Amino acid sequence: LEPLPGESIYDPTCGSAGMLLSAIAHLKNNAEEWRNLKLYGQELNHLTSAIGRMNLFLHGVEDFQIIQGDTLAQPALIDQNGTMMQFDMVLANPPYSIKQWNRDAFSSDPFGRNFLGTPPQGRADYAFFQHILKSLKHDTGRCAILFPHGVLFRNEESEMRRILVETDVVECIIGLGKNLFYNSPMEACIVICRMNKPLERKSKVLFINAVDEVTRERAQSFLDVEHIQKIAGVYHSFVAKEEFSYVATVEEIQKNNSSLSIPLYVRHGNVGGDEQIELQLEDCL
DSSP states (O other): OOOOTTOEEEETTOTTTHHHHHHHHHHHHTTOOOTTOEEEEEESSHHHHHHHHHHHHHTTOOSEEEEESOTTTOOOOBOTTSSBOOBSEEEEOOOTTOOOSOHHHHHTOTTOTTSSOOOOTTOOHHHHHHHHHHTBOTTTOEEEEEEEGGGGTOGGGHHHHHHHHHHTOEEEEEEEOTTOBTTBOSOEEEEEEESSOOGGGTTEEEEEEETTOOEEETTEEEOOHHHHHHHHHHHHHTOOBTTTEEEEEHHHHHHTTTOOOGGGTSBTTBSOOOOOOOOOOOOOO
């Protein structure tokens, strides 16, 4: 997402603030000014939120707010007008498909975070998704969210996904390999959204199938630098690469019932297409 000096960056489920610190590391590695970043986060767990504040303090960050609380039930970062604060960038790894949350309250959310609809009780992923989109500035806002693959194709969220595709804020879907994260062994995906896409990317979504971009050693899986560079290079160039990426139009996606499932667009022996295929995907998380 290329954070810029002076920008505001938010993580609504920030844990110990690791992704906020990664934004600082990015600027430092590029010899750019990082001290004027404005960092914000909210974290449910009391101890973890305290560790997040300590981490930022120990890394020399001066302008930050890490607030303890339930992001869905009571968003804490509110401006003087009583509306949710908006940021240049959001990085998030929300808890996967939580079942214990106040769906009834969200259905009449005072902050308008249900503009796509109200998610099912058993899966709060689209509640976090809508919270994040509502937290983005209209001109510079962009986000990267780590999600389970189910958000891309599950039937119970199809109507919300249809509206999402129509809004044309989804810029890229990146499929990642298994066992990359301690909290889940399953394959995950990164959903990148941009509120104000460049003209050449409007009405288009880039799909990247990076499930094989994994190094495994001693039962651990991780991305090497070359994996990251390959994924990032295709994202920045926004091009189709055989059996790895495909640029789909919004019209193509709508013909696929607004499904964002990566195998519909990036397939072996092809760089994409809009014909419907049957997916044998377990409906987990």
